[in-house]
Amino acid sequence: MAATLQGATPVPPDAPASVVVAIDGPSGTGKSSTSKAVAAKLGLSYLDTGAQYRAITWWMLTNGVDVDDAGAVAAASGKPVIVSGTDPSAPTITADGADASGPIRTPEVTAAVSAVSAVPEVRAAITALQRDIAAEAARTTAGIVVEGRDIGTTVLPDADLKIFLTASPEARAARRGGELKARPGDAGVDLEATREALLRRDAADSSRKTSPLAKAGDAVEVDTTDLTLEQVIECVVTLIEDKRRTA
Ligand SMILES: Nc1ncnc2c1ncn2[C@@H]1O[C@H](COP(=O)(O)OP(=O)(O)OP(=O)(O)O)[C@@H](O)[C@H]1O
Ligand SMILES: Nc1ccn([C@H]2C[C@H](O)[C@@H](COP(=O)(O)O)O2)c(=O)n1
Numbered sequence: 001m002a003a004t005l006q007g008a009t010p011v012p013p014d015a016p017a018s019v020v021v022a023i024d025g026p027s028g029t030g031k032s033s034t035s036k037a038v039a040a041k042l043g044l045s046y047l048d049t050g051a052q053y054r055a056i057t058w059w060m061l062t063n064g065v066d067v068d069d070a071g072a073v074a075a076a077s078g079k080p081v082i083v084s085g086t087d088p089s090a091p092t093i094t095a096d097g098a099d100a101s102g103p104i105r106t107p108e109v110t111a112a113v114s115a116v117s118a119v120p121e122v123r124a125a126i127t128a129l130q131r132d133i134a135a136e137a138a139r140t141t142a143g144i145v146v147e148g149r150d151i152g153t154t155v156l157p158d159a160d161l162k163i164f165l166t167a168s169p170e171a172r173a174a175r176r177g178g179e180l181k182a183r184p185g186d187a188g189v190d191l192e193a194t195r196e197a198l199l200r201r202d203a204a205d206s207s208r209k210t211s212p213l214a215k216a217g218d219a220v221e222v223d224t225t226d227l228t229l230e231q232v233i234e235c236v237v238t239l240i241e242d243k244r245r246t247a
Helices: 031-042 049-062 070-076 107-117 120-140 151-155 169-179 191-207 229-246
Strands: 019-024 045-048 082-085 092-095 143-148 161-166 220-223
Touching: 019 031, 019 120, 019 151, 019 229, 031 045, 031 143, 031 229, 045 049, 045 120, 049 082, 049 092, 049 107, 049 120, 049 143, 070 107, 070 120, 082 120, 107 120, 107 191, 120 143, 120 151, 143 151, 151 161, 161 229, 169 191, 220 229
Parallel strands: 019 143, 019 161, 045 143, 161 220
Antiparallel strands: 082 092
């Protein structure tokens, strides 16, 4: 699998040391929105690791791999070339050169991604890719914000700053509901079904054997239930600036 750092902001000669930030948490807590905005504000690179697991899942689905057969998924795990562009203002994701940014958000991929990402061979391949991208960003740019489920615990245990975002299931369902546009004549978004789907995915992601969703012991927990997105962004920017000041 290839690691390529695209859209990176070059480091000026007198720049402070680079910073590596891990942001983890359950689905819908605001990891992507927060990480992208914070990285853009601070001139850092950005890596959406969920997009990588979604891209490999999409590749399996479109290449005839039975995603319910862990053996078949493991055997295919080294085949696709997943490439992530790390510019926070225009993140990209490709699988074998094909743009995967649209297809990875379909219900089919969302339904299959927890099973595919639980396969140890998939995690080993994607984790190696993530570490390469983070190391390259730390070496050549001002740093990187990496968001996912196991970044602080497994992928980057030596990250300079680890943040674990949480929010109540009701708040997360309401946020997701806001994304799903009701069509004219529809009964609207079923928030209870959305909440149940979120909790099902959290349960699968938290209970898998290899590198489950978990808060690192040294992570700062931020409960975003009653915060606006702007408040969460501000909070994370402050945490990073404080960390840089005291480093
Ligand atoms: N603090 C907040 N207040 C209100 N809405 C928010 C807040 N944070 C994020 N959102 C909105 O909630 C939705 C989900 O956010 P986002 O995709 O960033 O979550 P996530 O944790 O990355 O989810 P996933 O892990 O499923 O990708 C988005 O529509 C986003 O704009
Ligand atoms: N570090 C990660 C990131 C993501 N996953 C898996 C589990 C999620 O359900 C799925 C999709 O992530 P999302 O796009 O919703 O953030 O990918 C993981 O196992 N480890």
